[in-house]
Amino acid sequence: MANTQSMCTSFLGELMLGQHQFGTSTIVSRGSLTSPATDTVKAALYLASATVNASTTVYSSTNEVTGTNYTAGGVTVTNATAPTSTNSSSTAGVGYWTPSASITYTNVTLSTAFDTVLLYNSTQSNKAISVHTFGSQTVTAGTFTLTMPSNTTSTALIRLATT
Amino acid sequence: MLVNTIHGEMDDSLLEKKEGSLDNDIEFTTWTEYWLNEELVHRSVHVTLKTSPFTALEAASIG
Numbered sequence: 001m002a003n004t005q006s007m008c009t010s011f012l013g014e015l016m017l018g019q020h021q022f023g024t025s026t027i028v029s030r031g032s033l034t035s036p037a038t039d040t041v042k043a044a045l046y047l048a049s050a051t052v053n054a055s056t057t058v059y060s061s062t063n064e065v066t067g068t069n070y071t072a073g074g075v076t077v078t079n080a081t082a083p084t085s086t087n088s089s090s091t092a093g094v095g096y097w098t099p100s101a102s103i104t105y106t107n108v109t110l111s112t113a114f115d116t117v118l119l120y121n122s123t124q125s126n127k128a129i130s131v132h133t134f135g136s137q138t139v140t141a142g143t144f145t146l147t148m149p150s151n152t153t154s155t156a157l158i159r160l161a162t163t
Numbered sequence: 164m165l166v167n168t169i170h171g172e173m174d175d176s177l178l179e180k181k182e183g184s185l186d187n188d189i190e191f192t193t194w195t196e197y198w199l200n201e202e203l204v205h206r207s208v209h210v211t212l213k214t215s216p217f218t219a220l221e222a223a224s225i226g
Contacts, residue, residue, distance in 0.1 A: 107167060134190045134210045141169045142195075142207030149212050157215045 003046060003116040003133050004053035020121050020129070022097055023082020038082075039123035043103045043146070044074035046116040048136045059118060059126040068109040068141075077103060077119065086153050088161075096156035103146040110139045117146060119158075130158055166197050168204035173197075178204065189214050 021039050042059070046052045050063030061072050078101035085095040103117070115136040119129040137144070149155040165172045178197040185192040190210050197205040 109169070130215070132212060132215060134212070135185050135187075135192055137192075137194070137208045137210070138206060139208055140196075140203055140206040141167050142205050144207070145209045147209065147211040149215060155213070155215075157212070159215065160218050162219070 001049070001051040003048070003050055003131065020124060020127070022079060038079060039121050041077040041079055041099070041119055041129065042074050042122045043077050044072075044118050044120065045070070045105070045110070045114050045144075046118060048113045048115040050116065052116050052118055052131050054131070056118065056128045056131060058128055059120040059122075065110045065112065065114045067111060067139075068107075070105060070108045070110060073122070074117075075103060075105060076122075081151060088153070092162045094153040094162075095160045096151065096153055096158065098148050098151035098157040100151075102148060105139070105144040107141065108139050108144060109141055110137075110144070113138055132157070166205055168197060168199070170199070170204060173199070173204070 021037075022041070024038055044059055045065040047063045047065060052063075059073065064072060064074075066072075077099045080100040081098070083095060083097035085093055087093040113136040116131060116133050118131055121127045121129060132146075134146075148157055151157075153159070164175045166175050166178060168178075175197065178199055181196040181198065183194050183196075190212055192208065192210045194206060194208045196203060
C-alpha cells in the first residue's frame with residue numbers, strides 16, 4: 001500500500017455542512033453561534049508503509065510515526081490567517097488557506113521511514129482535512145520542519161477552485 | 164557549535180557532518196547529518212512544500 005497526496009473527500013462535504021471553521025467570522029445567527037471560534041488544526045506524521053489518502057475521514061494512530069518526543073496526534077498547526085477567496089473570472093474563483101507558520105517537530109527521533117503529513121480538525125472530532133506527501137525521511141535526535149508554500153491562489157496549501 | 168545527538172549535546176568539531184538535498188516539483192528538502200565513528204547520531208530534515216492537493220468544484224447543469 002502507499003500514501004497518496006490528496007484532499008480528503010469527506011472534508012468537502014463537511015465544508016458544506018459547516019463542520020470546519022479555520023477563521024473567525026460573523027454570520028447570520030445559528031442560535032447563539034453568530035461569531036464562532038476558530039477550530040484547531042493538527043498535523044500528524046505517517047509511516048511510508050501507511051495508507052493515508054482521499055478516503056481518510058478522521059485522524060487515526062494506526063501507522064502514525066512513533067518515537068522519542070513525538071506525541072500521538074502530532075502538533076498544533078499555527079493558524080493566524082483566515083481562509084480567503086478570489087475571483088479569477090466572472091465564473092471562476094479560488095478559495096485558499098495556508099498555515100501561517102512552519103510545522104515543526106522538535107528534538108525527535110523517528111527511526112522508521114515516514115513520508116506523509118495528515119492535517120485534521122481536532123476540534124471537530126478529528127475530521128480529516130488533507131494529505132501531503134514528500135520524500136521518505138527519518139529523523140535522529142533532530143528537528144523535522146515542514147515549511148508551507150506561499151499563501152496564494154496558485155500555491156496555497158489548500159485550494160478549492162471553481163471551473 | 165553544540166549539536167543535539169543520541170548521546171546528548173556534542174561539539175560539532177568531534178563529528179563528521181554530511182548534508183543532502185532533494186529538489187523536485189513537490190518539495191525542496193534539505194537534511195543535515197552528524198556521524199560519530201560511523202554511527203549516525205543526529206539527523207534533521209527541512210521540507211519546503213511546493214505543491215498541494217487541488218480540488219475543483221463544478222456546478223452541475225440543470226435541465
